[in-house]
Amino acid sequence: MSDIPSGLRYTEEHEYLKPTDEDSVFLVGVTDYAQGELGDVVFLELPAAGDSFAKGDVFGTIEAVKAVSDLYAPVTGEVVEVNTALDDDPSLVNSDPYGEGWMLRIRVSDDAGMEDLLDSEGYTKLIGED
Amino acid sequence: MAVDEALARCRAEGVGVLRIYRWARPSVSFGRNQSARRIYDPDAFGPLGADVVRRPTGGREVLHDRELTYSLVLPLRTPGGLREVYRLVNAALVEALASLGIGGATLAVPQGRTPSPDAGACFRQPAAGEVVVAGRKVAGSAQVRMGDTLLQHGSLLLAPSTLSLAALVRDALPAELAPEQEGITVEELSGGPVSFPRVAAAVAAALAGSLGGRWARDGLTSEESDRGRELEERYRSPEWIWRR
Numbered sequence: 572m573s574d575i576p577s578g579l580r581y582t583e584e585h586e587y588l589k590p591t592d593e594d595s596v597f598l599v600g601v602t603d604y605a606q607g608e609l610g611d612v613v614f615l616e617l618p619a620a621g622d623s624f625a626k627g628d629v630f631g632t633i634e635a636v637k638a639v640s641d642l643y644a645p646v647t648g649e650v651v652e653v654n655t656a657l658d659d660d661p662s663l664v665n666s667d668p669y670g671e672g673w674m675l676r677i678r679v680s681d682d683a684g685m686e687d688l689l690d691s692e693g694y695t696k697l698i699g700e701d
Numbered sequence: 702m703a704v705d706e707a708l709a710r711c712r713a714e715g716v717g718v719l720r721i722y723r724w725a726r727p728s729v730s731f732g733r734n735q736s737a738r739r740i741y742d743p744d745a746f747g748p749l750g751a752d753v754v755r756r757p758t759g760g761r762e763v764l765h766d767r768e769l770t771y772s773l774v775l776p777l778r779t780p781g782g783l784r785e786v787y788r789l790v791n792a793a794l795v796e797a798l799a800s801l802g803i804g805g806a807t808l809a810v811p812q813g814r815t816p817s818p819d820a821g822a823c824f825r826q827p828a829a830g831e832v833v834v835a836g837r838k839v840a841g842s843a844q845v846r847m848g849d850t851l852l853q854h855g856s857l858l859l860a861p862s863t864l865s866l867a868a869l870v871r872d873a874l875p876a877e878l879a880p881e882q883e884g885i886t887v888e889e890l891s892g893g894p895v896s897f898p899r900v901a902a903a904v905a906a907a908l909a910g911s912l913g914g915r916w917a918r919d920g921l922t923s924e925e926s927d928r929g930r931e932l933e934e935r936y937r938s939p940e941w942i943w944r945r
Contacts, residue, residue, distance in 0.1 A: 608782050608784065613818060614734045614759075632734065634734050634759040636829070638758075638759055638844035639734065639757070639758055639845040641846065641848075
């Protein structure tokens, strides 16, 4: 069974949005289910701090076991920090997807669309592990 | 590559597509995220009559010459997901080889961590689950997820290439970066020349059986052709081919 923490929000494309101590600022990464599906992550292409995305935009790519997948912005906002530790060790996405394997710290600029995100229950149902 | 992506982008609900093709001239395809610029010389291809492209899928460089190439488009929510499709396709290739009288093909067992896209030519080192004979790779495959669609393509080596990857590299390339295609071919395994249509029929039959459902032979739709022409511009652009 995949780890699907409550308190996070999820997209149908398997990204998560995790609250931080700062209002409107969230961590973005891929879920435990997604990393398990993809297998060993070997490469990530991520945006730079300061880049902005609309909900649903492609913000980067992830490559694992020769499978490449686009990464989709779960919300509209601006990237305030990118996890540079992943440059040296992309396997952090596998070993700790919700912790050290976070990809972006993003400041939400438009709340519209937040309510479309799934909670842990909805995401569990989506991946058929309910 | 443009047609492969067009098939994925235009996929109708509940439909899968298998395309089998070969190459007009020897060509190298780079993996989507591979660093190619530091190894290969962009000016070396033309004089040798070779082409170069960059795939939408992951993995490392492949020298396409005397081979069978397949591309397979399926709904992402195919039972078992990406990894099960990968396993099913490779198992089907083993079956196709067996139907051509080539036994001994198996799926490679994982050997440590998956190689990065910069770890040398694709056929040099089998990744977990790929088709090998006596430890040498005969087929290599790679995948990309596009929205709710999975595109997987791969190569089955039919005969040794007339070209060497080493002829395409930059001058004064450090020895440890020198690429070499080291797979084994169907021709070597069967002990004589093989007919492309015969191998194609065996691969199509094995894949259709393995994936299930009903399959019918068809050509490109006008939507797929139009989309392929649009995408061709990007796939032909040096900015895409030499992006890394």
